Structure formats: C-alpha cells, structure tokens
Amino acid sequence: xxxxxxxxxxxxxxxxxxxxxxxxxxxxxxxxxxxxxxxxxxxxxxxxxxxxxxxxxxxxxxxxxxxxxxxxxxxxxxxxxxxxxxxxxxxxxxxxxxxxxxxxxxxxxxxxxxxxxxxxxxxxxxxxxxxxxxxxxxxxxxxxxxxxxxxxxxxxxxxxxxxxxxxxxxxxxxxxxxxxxxxxxxxxxxxxxxxxxxxxxxxxxxxxxxxxxxxxxxxxxxxxxxxxxxxxxxxxxxxxxxxxxxxxxxxxxxxxxxxxxxxxxxxxxxxxxxxxxxxxxxxxxxxxxxxxxxxxxxxxxxxxxxxxxxxxxxxxxxxxxxxxxxxxxxxxxx
Amino acid sequence: xxxxxxxxxxxxxxxxxxxxxxxxxxxxxxxxxxxxxxxxxxxxxxxxxxxxxxxxxxxxxxxxxxxxxxxxxxxxxxxxxxxxxxxxxxxxxxxxxxxxxxxxxxxxxxxxxxxxxxxxxxxxxxxxxxxxxxxxxxxxxxxxxxxxxxxxxxxxxxxxxxxxxxxxxxxxxxxxxxxxxxxxxxxxxxxxxxxxxxxxxxxxxxxxxxxxxxxxxxxxxxxxxxxxxxxxxxxxxxxxxxxxxxxxxxxxxxxxxxxxxxxxxxxxxxxxxxxxxxxxxxxxxxxxxxxxxxxxxxxxxxxxxxxxxxxxxxxxxxxxxxxxxxxxxxxxxx
Numbered sequence: 001x002x003x004x005x006x007x008x009x010x011x012x013x014x015x016x017x018x019x020x021x022x023x024x025x026x027x028x029x030x031x032x033x034x035x036x037x038x039x040x041x042x043x044x045x046x047x048x049x050x051x052x053x054x055x056x057x058x059x060x061x062x063x064x065x066x067x068x069x070x071x072x073x074x075x076x077x078x079x080x081x082x083x084x085x086x087x088x089x090x091x092x093x094x095x096x097x098x099x100x101x102x103x104x105x106x107x108x109x110x111x112x113x114x115x116x117x118x119x120x121x122x123x124x125x126x127x128x129x130x131x132x133x134x135x136x137x138x139x140x141x142x143x144x145x146x147x148x149x150x151x152x153x154x155x156x157x158x159x160x161x162x163x164x165x166x167x168x169x170x171x172x173x174x175x176x177x178x179x180x181x182x183x184x185x186x187x188x189x190x191x192x193x194x195x196x197x198x199x200x201x202x203x204x205x206x207x208x209x210x211x212x213x214x215x216x217x218x219x220x221x222x223x224x225x226x227x228x229x230x231x232x233x234x235x236x237x238x239x240x241x242x243x244x245x246x247x248x249x250x251x252x253x254x255x256x257x258x259x260x261x262x263x264x265x266x267x268x269x270x271x272x273x274x275x276x277x278x279x280x281x282x283x284x285x286x287x288x289x290x291x292x293x294x295x296x297x298x299x300x301x302x303x304x305x306x307x308x309x310x311x312x313x314x315x316x317x318x319x320x321x322x323x324x325x326x327x328x329x330x331x332x333x334x
Numbered sequence: 335x336x337x338x339x340x341x342x343x344x345x346x347x348x349x350x351x352x353x354x355x356x357x358x359x360x361x362x363x364x365x366x367x368x369x370x371x372x373x374x375x376x377x378x379x380x381x382x383x384x385x386x387x388x389x390x391x392x393x394x395x396x397x398x399x400x401x402x403x404x405x406x407x408x409x410x411x412x413x414x415x416x417x418x419x420x421x422x423x424x425x426x427x428x429x430x431x432x433x434x435x436x437x438x439x440x441x442x443x444x445x446x447x448x449x450x451x452x453x454x455x456x457x458x459x460x461x462x463x464x465x466x467x468x469x470x471x472x473x474x475x476x477x478x479x480x481x482x483x484x485x486x487x488x489x490x491x492x493x494x495x496x497x498x499x500x501x502x503x504x505x506x507x508x509x510x511x512x513x514x515x516x517x518x519x520x521x522x523x524x525x526x527x528x529x530x531x532x533x534x535x536x537x538x539x540x541x542x543x544x545x546x547x548x549x550x551x552x553x554x555x556x557x558x559x560x561x562x563x564x565x566x567x568x569x570x571x572x573x574x575x576x577x578x579x580x581x582x583x584x585x586x587x588x589x590x591x592x593x594x595x596x597x598x599x600x601x602x603x604x605x606x607x608x609x610x611x612x613x614x615x616x617x618x619x620x621x622x623x624x625x626x627x628x629x630x631x632x633x634x635x636x637x638x639x640x641x642x643x644x645x646x647x648x649x650x651x652x653x654x655x656x657x658x659x660x661x662x663x664x665x666x667x668x
Contacts, residue, residue, distance in 0.1 A: 004417035005658065006427045006480065008400055012356050013434055014619070017443060018349035021622060024446025051453025057625045057632070058450050060607075064615045066342055073610075083338035093340045100347055109351060112358025116392050119385025146340065273394075276407075281398045285348070288355060288395045291388060298391070324339065 021061050023101060026094040030059070031067070031077060031085035039074040092145060099142035104128060104135040108292040120295040127294045129243055131222070132196045140175040140202035147238075150269070150325050151177040155185050157320050157329065158267055160234065162186050169232045169259065170194065171223050172240035176203030176216065178269070179236055183212040194219045194226060223252065228259040235260060238269040239327075242286065245296035246308055253312035257334060264334045266309070271299045272319065272328040282326035305330050355395050357435060360428040364393070365401070365411060365419035373408040426479060433476035438462060438469040442627040454629040461628045463577050465556070466530045474509040474536035481572075484603070484659050485511040489519050491654050491663065492601055494568065496520050503566045503593065504528065505557050506574040510537030510550065512603070513570055517546040528553045528560060557586065562593040569594060572603040573661075576620065579630035580642055587646035594668045600643070605633045606653065606662040616660035639664050 025031065028048050038047040041056035048055070059075050062068045067085070068075045077086070084093045099105070107123055108115075114122045121127035128135055160166050160182070166189040170179030173193035180203075183191050191212075193203050197220035207216035219226055223240075235256050241249050256266060271286035273279065283299045290297030300308075306317045309332040317332040359365065362382050372381040375390035382389070393409050396402045401419070402409045411420070418427045433439070441457050442449075448456045455461035462469055494500050494516070500523040504513030507527035514537075517525050525546075527537050531554035541550035553560055557574075569590050575583050590600060605620035607613065617633045624631030634642075636653045643651045643666040651666040 003658070004413045006414065006418040007660070008414055009356070009418055009427060010430075010434075012352050012399060012401075013431060015349040015352035015356075016354075016440065017619065017622060018346050019353075020350075020443040020446050022343070022346050022349075024450060027447040028450060048451075050451040053632075054450035054453045054625060056611075057621045058446065060611045060618050061622045063612060064618045065346060067346075070610065070612055079338045080340065080342055084340040084343055093343060096344075097347060100344075106350065109354040112354050112392065113361040116358060116362060116388035117382075117384040119388045276404065277390075277394045278397060278404055284394050284398045285351065287391045288351060291391045298387075324337070326341070 017061075018065060019101070021058060021065075022067070023097055025058060025062055025067070026085070026097050028058075029087055030055075030062070031081050031094075032087040034068065034075055034077050035082065035086045035088070039076065041073075041075075044075075090145065096142045096146060099135070099138045102135055102138055104133070105289075105293060108289075112292065115292050120291065121293050123293070125295065129294050129297075132198055134198065136174065136196060136199045137202065140199050144175045144177065144202075144206075147175060147177045150322065150327065151181040151238075153322050153324065154178060154267070154269070154329065155181050157322075158182075158234070158265075158331070160186055160189065162188065164188060164233075166190070166233045167231055167261075168192070169228060169235045169256075171235065171237050171256075173203050173236075174199055174238075176200075176206045178238045180206055180210050180212060180216065182234070182236075183207075183215050184210050190215045190217070192217050192219050192229070192232075194221070194223050194228070196220065224255075228255065230259050231261040232259050233261055233264050235264070235266045236269075237266055241268060241305075242270060242290050242299055243294050243297040245298075246300075246304070248296070249308050250312050253308060253314070257313045260334045262334065266314070266332040268305065268330040268332065269327055270305070270330065271326065272302055272305070272330070273299050275301050275303060277301065280326065283328075302328075302330065351395075352399055353435070355392060355399075356401070357431055359392060359396055359401070360419070360431055362392075363421055364389075364396070365415050365428075366421040368402065368409055368411050369416065369420045369422070373410065375407075375409075378409075424479065430476045430480060433469070433472045436469055436472055438467070439623075439627060442623075446626065449626050454625065455627050457627070459629065463628050463631075466532060468532065470508065470530060470533045471536065474533050478509045478511065478536075478540075481509060481511045484656065484661065485515040485572075487656050487658065488512060488601070488603070488663065489515050491656075492516075492568070492599075492665070494520055494523065496522065498522060498567075500524070500567045501565055501595070502526070503562060503569045503590075505569065505571050505590075507537050507570075508533055508572075510534075510540045512572045514540055514544050514546060514550065516568070516570075517541075517549050518544050524549045524551070526551050526553050526563070526566075528555070528557050528562070530554065558589075562589065564593045565595040566593050567595055567598050569598070569600045570603075571600055575602060575639075576604060576624050576633055577628050577631040579632075580634075580638070582630070583642050584646050587642060587648070591647045591668060596668065598668045600648070600664075600666040602639065602664040602666065603661055604639070604664065605660065606636055606639070606664070607633050609635050609637060611635065614660065617662075636662075636664065 179191035271283040273283040287299035513525035605617040607617040621633035
C-alpha cells in the first residue's frame with residue numbers, strides 16, 4: 001500500500017476551477033479558434049481580443065485537463081474537443097452550459113450539507129419541479145445536440161409496425177426529439193407531446209424543422225393533470241421519473257397504463273445505477289443532482305423501476321443498454 | 335482510435351458538484367463519523383441529524399469519487415480519507431476549506447473569460463495582494479496542517495551549522511512554520527518573520543507552541559517597504575514570489591541579496607512547472623489560480639527563476655525535489 005496523500009482531497013475541493021475554466025473557454029470560443037488555425041497563445045489572444053498571458057495560462061490548463069494537446073508551443077484539439085467543442089459543427093455541445101450552469105442548478109449545490117440534512121432541495125419547495133419553471137426552456141434549447149444522438153439510437157431497439165397507424169405519447173417532451181425521431185421514421189405515426197406550454201414552443205419548432213408538424217400535437221400542462229386520451233401504442237418517458245418519489249411515480253404510471261392500448265409499451269430513458277449504487281458514475285452522480293435540485297427525486301435502480309411498473313399493472317419490464325449513452329432504457333409492457 | 339464522446343466535457347463542466355459535495359461532507363463531518371463506527375446511511379443520518387436518503391446519496395457519490403468504499407451497504411474510509419479527513423487527527427486537512435473556498439478565491443473564478451481577456455484578476459485591482467487582506471489570516475490558520483509536513487521535510491536538504499549563531503529571515507511567514515522548523519532544530523538560530531501584522535499573530539502563537547518565542551521576532555509590514563536589517567544566513571521565500579511579475583520579483587531579490595550575509599542562501603518554495611508548462615498538473619493549475627486571483631502572478635519555470643536570481647546578483651541556483659510535495663524548492667546562493 002502506498003503512503004496516504006491529501007492529493008485527491010485538494011484536487012477535488014478545487015474541482016470548481018475546472019468548471020469555471022471550461023466555461024470561460026467556451027465563452028471565449030477557444031476551441032473553434034484553434035480549429036480555425038489560431039494555435040499559439042499569441043494567435044488566440046489576437047483572434048479573441050484577449051491577453052496573451054491569460055490565453056497561455058488557460059490553454060496550458062486545458063492541456064493538462066485533457067481538452068487540448070501542446071507541442072512546440074502550439075495547441076491542438078483532441079478528437080473529443082474537435083467533435084464536440086467546435087461551434088461550427090452540429091455536434092457542438094458547448095451550448096449545454098446555459099442549462100448545466102444555470103443559476104437554478106448551480107444554486108442547488110450551494111449548501112450540500114443543508115440538502116443532506118433535509119433530504120431534498122433547499123432552493124425552494126419544489127426546486128426545478130415548480131410549474132412552468134423557465135429552466136426547462138433553457139434545457140430544451142441547450143441539451144438538444146446531446147439528446148439528438150440518444151433519440152436517434154432509441155429507434156434501433158424499439159421497433160414498430162411501419163404499416164399500422166401508430167399513436168405515441170411523448171411525456172416531458174421538451175425539445176420533442178424523442179417523439180420526432182419516431183415520427184420521422186414511421187410515416188403513419190402521430191405524436192402527442194406533453195410539457196409546459198413555454199417548453200413546447202421548442203418542440204413545435206423542431207417538428208416543423210423535421211417536416212412532421214401535421215403529425216405532432218402539443219398538449220400543454222402538467223402530466224399529472226391533463227387528459228391524455230387513450231389507445232397509445234407507445235409512451236415515451238425520457239428523463240422524467242427521476243424527479244419524483246415512488247408514490248408519485250406509481251400515480252403517474254397508473255394514469256399511463258390506462259392511456260395505453262392493448263400490447264402497448266412504455267419506454268423509460270433514465271440514469272439507472274446498479275443494485276449496489278456503485279456504478280455507473282454518471283447515474284450515481286445524477287442521484288446527487290436530483291437530491292440537490294428536487295424535493296424527492298432520485299436515480300432508481302432497475303429493481304426499483306421494475307417494482308413500480310409491476311405495482312401499477314404492467315406485465316413485465318426489461319432493461320436495454322444503448323450503444324453510446326450514459327443512460328439506460330427500460331421497456332415495460334402493458 | 336476510439337469514437338469521440340462528450341463524456342470528458344460533461345464530467346468537467348459539472349466538476350463543481352465535486353467541490354460542493356466534498357465541502358458538504360466536511361461540514362457534516364461524515365468522515366469522522368465513519369471512523370467512529372457509523373458506517374451505514376442510517377447510522378450516519380442519526381449521528382449527524384440528517385436524512386437517511388440524503389446521507390445515502392451523498393455517501394454513494396463520495397464512493398464513486400474515491401473518498402469512501404462501499405460493501406454490503408456499509409461505507410469505509412479509504413487510507414487517504416482515514417489519514418486526512420478524520421477531524422480527530424492532527425493530520426486533518428478539512429480546515430483548509432476555509433481558505434480554499436473563501437469568497438475571495440471562489441469569486442476569482444466567477445468570470446474566467448474576463449480574467450483571460452484582461453490578463454489578471456478582475457475581483458479588484460490587487461486581488462489577494464491588497465494590504466492586510468484578511469484572506470491571509472484564514473490561510474495561516476487553515477493551511478497549517480498541510481504546511482507542517484512540507485516545512486518539516488525542508489530541513490532535510492537545507493543543512494546549517496548547529497554550532498554557529500544563525501540568522502534566518504522568513505518572508506511571508508504566515509503561520510511561521512517554515513522558520514519555526516529550523517528554530518526547533520537549531521538552538522542557536524534566530525528567526526525574523528515578515529508578514530502583515532494580523533497574520534503574524536498566528537505565527538506568534540506557533541512560536542510559543544514550539545517553545546521558541548525568544549528566538550522568533552515579528553517584523554510586520556510589506557516586505558517591499560520594511561527595513562530588513564542584514565547579515566542573514568538563510569532567507570526563506572515560501573509560496574510568495576508567484577504573486578508578482580518578474581520586475582517586481584527582481585526588485586525584491588535585490589533587496590534580499592543586500593540583506594544576506596556572505597555565503598548566505600535563499601530557499602524558495604514554489605509550484606514550478608516544467609519548461610513546456612505541461613506538468614506537474616498542480617503547478618500548471620496553480621498558474622491559473624494566480625491569473626484569476628492576482629494582477630500579475632504566475633507559476634514560473636526553473637529557467638525563469640534562475641534568470642531572475644542571476645539578474646539580481648546571485649551566483650547560482652539549483653532545484654530540489656522534496657520527497658512528498660506538489661511543490662519544488664529552489665536554493666540560490668549569494
């Protein structure tokens with residue numbers, strides 16, 4: 001065993017440096033500038049009207065944290081940075097900073113000790129779950145590029161009959177991409193999208209962009225209150241159940257069960273930790289985000305979800321690991 | 335080459351979670367509670383008057399980030415946590431949070447883009463270098479446990495004649511530990527400690543604690559203004575030069591050179607990056623801390639320090655790597 005050191009503690013307590021430096025790099029749009037050929041601190045400083053000394057120190061830091069490489073005083077993009085941090089590309093994810101570092105989410109973490117004492121958010125009574133919270137408009141716009149890849153892969157394992165008229169309910173639809181990917185693939189498919197009215201404006205724009213506006217309908221309001229109708233073949237539940245406690249989830253699942261037609265399925269997209277809650281790290285971290293930002297949310301295990309679906313009338317649930325995602329998919333059958 | 339992913343970006347932009355969760359764990363004194371035998375979320379919640387759900391989610395997060403281990407629902411300390419995060423031990427470093435997350439230092443990182451544009455701190459004109467800034471009293475108290483180990487190892491490579499009357503000047507003495515370790519080891523050694531008056535109170539307490547008050551004298555004020563006297567055998571410069579630009583450092587080194595006796599040495603303790611500024615990571619990161627919190631500070635390479643000492647009359651400088659430290663030592667001879 002090696003001698004104990006306080007290295008991990010100091011690196012971790014100072015981790016906010018990394019958040020803030022990366023936010024600064026995104027704001028200065030350094031990665032696009034490097035992609036465009038400004039590869040030295042001097043060239044970057046000129047291109048971005050910044051100090052050479054500041055650019056050199058920040059880019060050296062971005063080098064040791066894995067976002068750039070450095071050779072002979074010139075910086076280059078890593079494959080990840082070239083794909084995801086060049087603002088000119090559709091795969092650019094830097095816009096997610098608007099949501100991930102929105103005051104709502106950063107303030108949630110201001111007093112983690114108080115959050116742990118209380119067992120839920122201390123920002124407000126409902127945290128991010130308050131009615132028409134504008135953070136979800138930010139989410140819809142900022143997280144689209146990331147959701148796009150995930151939504152596309154979802155149509156792989158979830159097969160539908162292309163010849164049959166199909167009705168899909170997209171819950172907490174947000175940018176609408178999950179339902180829209182199915183609408184794009186299946187010409188006889190109609191989507192009903194539920195979310196706050198302000199958020200559904202983003203989904204409506206995307207429906208037009210994908211040319212499926214006539215088969216995409218907005219149903220604004222709280223999923224717990226609106227009349228869903230019935231006869232759905234597929235209900236999409238992407239990134240929604242984690243905001244609530246099991247009794248609230250079961251209340252919702254009963255309502256969904258009633259709205260599903262015979263042979264219908266629910267597709268839940270979630271951060272699902274393993275049964276001991278020790279991996280994957282993204283899911284374990286996500287539980288902390290829910291603790292800090294909601295009254296009762298959590299990252300539930302598959303066994304917990306399986307039980308909630310069974311309690312509310314579903315015949316069986318199965319877990320599907322998507323090829324490239326931190327999230328898991330649970331398919332539950334009526 | 336593997337497929338690019340946005341994983342590093344998302345982990346890094348959310349790095350503030352780690353800072354805040356660890357700060358919360360220190361405030362709740364979770365590590366001491368585990369050491370005292372409260373190893374489940376339930377037992378920890380009872381001991382700390384917190385919610386079980388909150389404890390479980392935070393401790394799972396501390397597990398995936400390397401501060402705890404988990405088996406059969408019970409948490410254990412890692413060797414590092416057991417040594418450095420148990421408040422009952424003198425090796426406890428959790429108190430450093432008072433300095434590392436002081437508003438002065440966190441606010442320095444609020445707008446890194448503005449810092450890079452300007453090339454220095456945007457918090458105030460002088461940042462942490464303003465006269466009598468109270469952050470240095472916090473530093474002196476909070477960073478003592480860490481400095482203690484480093485100060486102890488420093489007397490290893492820096493040998494003095496135990497039979498000779500020896501005069502040491504401890505610049506930016508803070509808690510005074512660097513000078514005090516020498517005073518403790520050499521009974522004929524006297525220390526003159528320079529720092530702000532409010533900070534030297536901490537050094538004075540420590541001098542009494544080590545029983546060397548009669549051989550330790552406070553010289554309050556700015557090192558740039560006070561009359562240092564002369565005939566010093568050893569001048570200690572721990573963690574000070576990084577706050578300034580080279581012309582200011584050279585001005586100080588000239589003053590120190592004049593105060594040194596024949597055969598005298600300067601011992602500089604610093605975060606020294608390699609010549610390409612790509613490692614060690616602590617030194618590259620430290621440059622960013624200086625950029626954000628001071629007007630002109632930096633982490634200088636050995637070649638840069640060597641030049642500054644040569645320019646101001648020193649005959650030669652050599653670098654010494656301490657056995658267990660992120661920092662390096664430069665010894666410069668009159």
